[in-house]
Amino acid sequence: MTRSSGIGRSIFLFLSSTVFLIYLLAPVAWLVSSSLQRDAEITSRPPHWIPHEPTLENFAAIFQAREKKVTYETRRQGDPATGGYIPSTARNLIPSMWNSLVVAVSVVLLNLLVAVPAAYAMAKIRFIGRSTSIYFMLTTRVIPDIALVVPFFLFIRTFGLLDTLGSLVITYLAITVPFSIFILVSYFESLPDELDKAARVDGCSRLQTLARVYVPLAAPALVAVVLFTFLTSWNEFLLALMFTQTGKSQTMPIVVASFASDFTISFAFINAAGVLAVVPPVLMAVIFERYIVSGLTAGAVKG
């Protein structure tokens, strides 16, 4: 009786995890599959999950588009992969990826630089207004981004930072730093105070204590912060839409979105761009894979 119910349970778990996996992976699979198809095949019914005529022409088009200036008159010229159409902003795609990467990496590094010492101070040093500052910081994140767009815009314009990567780095920091500090504070607090005392008696200044004892122990939380800030910056759309105007500073989400609002929509081209957009986050996930699970539960258990 118990044996058969055990089997039933296993079957149930197996089936439901299969369904969940399909739910998660199907969009990605379609993205990858359709990036290898021509527009004509993408729109065929029923859809071809496995491309009948696989082609790399979409990717070739992206990399060639970099040198081309596409206008209404020239958009049909010589690009078989896209069924003859390439978006007028296509040449911005590769530079925009670079922009996204520069912004995301800067935001990650500056986050660590600011959040790690701040979190250490809040977790381990008693000062007047310590808990107030933690709560104040968190309440700033209760305000939705959309409410901040106008003040941010005025600020950015006043400082002459419109259409620069700097505007994005500054505003993304404003969004991500409070969360980073929050993640790290709770992790540092879970590490015993006596470690801090032991390190200082052993001859570490506050900064050395942080660098030599707390940072190595906080690796899972640091990975969580790196992933969180990188993905937030990489995916951010609203603020980038407001502050960037030209290919000089546009990030990948803006450029890819612009493909859909062009003269004509090329599904193949957009999907190929989508595949490229997924690559860096996936690489990050692979690199930090062994830390991710412990990072997500950071603070739940003692180091």
Place this chain on the structure above:
Amino acid sequence: MATIRFESVGKRYPNGFAALENLSLEIADKEFVVLLGPSGCGKSTTLNLIAGLEDVTAGALWFDRTLMNVVPAHKRDVAMVFQSYALYPHKSVYENIAFGLRMRGFARAEIARRVREAARMLEIEPLLERRPHQLSGGQRQRVALGRALVRQPAAFLMDEPLSNLDAALRIAMRAEIKKLHQTMRTTFVYVTHDQAEALTLADRIVVMREGVIQQIGTPEEIYDRPKNTFVASFLGNPPINYLEGTLAGDGARFVRGGVSLALPKPLQGQGGRPVKLGIRAEDVDPKATHQVISGRVSSVLPVGSDQYLGVEVEGATLFFRVGRELRAREGENIALSVNTSRVQLFDSSSGASLLWT
């Protein structure tokens, strides 16, 4: 190497809580001083002030002739052992012990030599490559000691270092710490709430309560001549018994109902004063017949070597420690002779000793 001197030191936290008030204390070079008191009495705060882990907010703290108030922890030549050991989990035992030396810029060869020597002294040589989580509690304790002694500091601070060990190990480590003090010949300041540790280890004991020093003295002084009921109650197992009563016979006797006992020294002209008599659990003799108190046995608690007797005397229940050969049964009446040369006498309202000031 260092005399530690507190001059009217106070410690007040930003929230207004005063952890220490007007603390004056001089710890001599190479002395073993134990700070004893219940939790929250300020003993750990005192230790943290010596280490520089917390700031002095009033008064002055001196090491020899150097004012230490503003010297940060990492510039003070002290080592500390913590209750939780506070070993660095990401470092091997070797690295844990070597860390303090590395931070102070010792040469690699010198570090290796000292770490090996400390490890040999503490018998943890085979463990040097392990991580702290692979060690037992007693082994971690030894590593924590090693980390402190390898530096050969001017002062050795210990914050309840044995509290996390089991009873048998605790007694063994107590002996080792005492031996360590003798071999290292440096100043030890040791914080505990365990009176037995204090009595075993200390050259001098400082009894503290709510941030105020109650009494400073050798273990014998503290035990035999407590200055108030707090100190008297804190030492002794089972704790000292109190009987409220009055002085009679021009201050030469203590009287409560049918109990009348001679005092070790008469308080002349104070007959009729309400007082509290303190009798230590071991200061009774069931065989002798002078200076007797009698009452009904309310409980018999054998503890192996001895037995504890609860005796109801004039409406108060007193606990005494007597040999196990005494056949006492609950409900029986018993007469016990009090060693009146060792009784204590306190003011009944303030609790201050009337015998020792």
